[in-house]
Amino acid sequence: MSDLMNLTLKIWRQAGPADKGGFVTYEVSDISPDMSFLEMLDVLNEQLNAKGEEPIAFDSDCREGICGMCGLMISGHAHGPERTTTCQLHMRSFKDGQTITVEPWRANAFPVIKDLVVNRSAFDRIIQAGGYISANTGAAPDAHATPVPKDNADRAFMAAECIGCGACVAACPNASAMLFTASKVVHLGELPQGQPERDARVVAMVNQHDHEGFGGCTNIGECSTACPKGIPQDVISQLNFDLRTAMRHSR
């Protein structure tokens, strides 16, 4: 097992929301390249536990890249150097002896709860503002009752891939959540069921987005580069189009 790695980790530690926080440097040794990044942090936490120190808090849930819970800024890249989630990032993406800086998502709308854990409730409130459709209660309609053109269905599915991990906000130089908001707007706006609320949705969601303290989008494109699901910039154009349409409809 000659390919085991020794790494230096510079990790953000912050006891709570009110704490100022700062970087602490740790050494880890005998890390397998087949470990995920989170497993590597688990190893470090085992060591800290054994020494009676406070383990590093980080978010994770499914660890298979679909829940959007984990998310770390790793040496300046959201979710690390590969296009994937932090849980699906493997240590083979790093070199033996490397120093890795680990920071939480930085945005005022994502306050740090502890260490590397941030509060992404702002996303929930953006969804709550307009990321829904209204459906009548009663017997479920037949699945084929409303035809959806294949292209629209494909695009809706593409946008629906967004897992709300927050990497777009973390990578954006303006800390804007426009890619997230646009994914939701496009996901519902492409489908017939999303049409009745199309104008109201984009206006409510963008207003909530701004109210949460996210920055404005300047079309730089860092969000799409960081997005583990590869959601492209053109969804933001569609959001802009919907907003302009809503404006024309005196919303």
Place this chain on the structure above:
Amino acid sequence: MPTTTLSPRGTTARSTTVALKLLMAVTGLIFVGYLLLHAYGNLKALQGEEAFNSYAEHLRTIGEPMLPYAGLLWIIRVVLILSIIGHAYAAYTLWSRADSARRVKYDAVKTVATAKWMRWGGTFLLVFIVWHLLNFTVPKISPNPHKQGPDILNNPYQLVVATFQVWWMVLIYVAAMVALFMHLKHGAYSAQQTLGWTSTPAAHARAKLVGWVLATVVVVGFLIPPLAIAFGLIGD
């Protein structure tokens, strides 16, 4: 994490940051149109003093007698002044918003070059435009110590030649054109994106190409006359 209440918020499309971006896109496109005409006019310098000066005079008499002398020019000036006020207002509002959206900075993330070029480059262009107007419009300043006086100042062609025979004026101008190239490359693409014209992958790629082409055409057009003067290809 469940949330039970909605926060108060603006409720109209106009109250969003996207509306600010629309203001920026529309005013920016007005400037793109103006720059294309301006670059075309500058190229008249290659045809010599008479062609250049009669073009300049024609700009003042165009539309007569329906419009007064310099009427159209003043309409254009008012539109441009309002545009730059709107453009700068939207830009600085969004800039300060971006600063307060991330108070704690990253340790290991470098600021993206495009963002710096748009903001600092745009600020530099604003300062450059002020100097440019002092230089060629009001009050008209010749930076050339050997070429002063009303004969130079009141002759557009001679003032341009006098200006770009000064090496540091050429440097300032070239620097402004580099900033303009970066600004237009991203700005022309960004305006299309903000107006919602790029909602498919193909349209998005086309918009990026349009940004490159527009930036290249405008900047090359602007660079030819001053460099021709600086290298002595055209002169008094």
